[in-house]
Amino acid sequence: MISLLVAIPLLAAFLSLFLKKISGILFFLSALVNLTVIFMERLPNAVSIHAMGNWKPPFGINLVLDNASFYAVLIVNLIFFLVSLLPQKTKRNYETSLMLLMAATNGFVLTGDLFNSFVFMEIITITAVTIASKRENFYNAYKYLILGGVAGSLYLLATIFAYGTAGSLNMAHVAMVGLSSGSLAAVATLYTIGLGVEAKLFPLNGWVSGVYGGNELAPVVLGTSVSFAALYMVGRLFGTVFQGNGAEVLYALSLITILAGEFAALRQTSLLKTFAYSSVAQAGIVIAMISKRTETSMNLAYFHLTNDVMAKFVIFLVAGFLVYNYEDLNGIFKKHRVLGISFSMATFSLVGFPLFAGFQSKIRIIMEAFSSNDLLLPAVLLLATAIEVGYVIRWNVKLWFGEETQEDKTSAPFTVGLFAMALAVFLVFVFVKPEFVLSGTQKMAKALIDTEGYIKGVLFSTTGGM
């Protein structure tokens, strides 16, 4: 049944080519059906597989639904569902690409096969590039394509190295057989570079500002769902398959990523680009925690990622609406109070102010780092937060209190205001009841570091199959 998560959006994307007028409805329906399938397939504490063509693992391709991929696929599809409800103007003519992206992202998260994950990653790159080229943003989309293409080649090379050493492409089988220390270093490095582009790891994040700053749709989709999928895969590969090997390189790169992202964000004068680089920094924090590979650190990594994804959805939604409706943003929130309040709440959550979800994840990350005698991460995190405060306050002051220079009374679409406010309120809810998200991320973390359970679940599974 989990193969429907890939098949339905793929079929809907194909149909939308012939039924252009109802492509928006097809997108909404496929997102809705996917969510229904996910809730129907929920198997607590079990690993369920779908063996393609009834070839049992390690032969053939299989899709794996365990606690980790369940949570990731749930978040990804929730985001696509929200995107499908956005005003038609935002996503016009891009529904087919969005549906393909949904299929590819679901496949990427669910697959238990290294080569299959490469295929889905390439489809993500291709569809993401088409979305990034909206509003004639061709040059930046092209740069992303080239970088994504090179990263894809290196990802493929890593996959084939793993195959050459372990004799298998199945993630569970590779984890069981293990890689020799020599090849492990090469494979881990190549995967780090390959995934680094989608996960926005330094220095592979040069495309971010061009793509995120080019239109209103790309950051809402790529900055949330694709980022979540890529960071999930980092956890799956380095947590489950390589069992923590090669994580030191990730840790070092993540610290540089945090600082590079924050300093770049501070320098930006464009609203979308500021928060594009902010996303880079947040991805760095998540990877730093993943690279520690303890249950608590993994849990906090995905807790922080979930909070960041919610905040970023609001920020990019509001920022996209403003940037493409007004030339001058000074004091714009005086006209759009609902959007303004939501935006401010989301940015405060991003910084980690009390009363918002970001506070819960950041304070827990710092406490966890201290308890493991790691002083470097808290130091970098506090410096990053200080920089974040700088640009968040600067933008809020400009957008709320800047001198208005235009009289335009364009009203925000109802759905944009509704989503922005609902998610912003949810950020407060998560602050009050962090267990609501933590219960999911904890199961996810447990599943990601439980290599033995994953191997048994996939290779000796009694559930699933055709």
Add this chain to the structure above:
Amino acid sequence: MVYMISIILMGVGVYGLLTQKNLFKYLVSLTIIDTAVNIFIIALGYTGGEAPIYTEKFPYFSFNFVDPLPQALVLTAIVIGVGVLALGASLLVRIKEKHSSIDIEDLKGVKE
């Protein structure tokens, strides 16, 4: 020998990406890298055996087979590479139409 060819090709592709100023040459360099990786994969599967096809002339039990899996993977990788190439080429056409150039020196002022 085949490994060497793929490594040299990879080097040529990376050199092209790092030194060229023309966007079309970027795309060509990317294709060269793709080809290098594909050749590497084929070389990995080739262990000096025969083609993995059963016929009466070549009964399967009397030969070492070439590993067929890398060949199957390469077929997929080639298709994906062509997809990326096609998308890149179509974007290049649009870049040329919009900015009248595909040279990165001329495109430096393009809004990021």
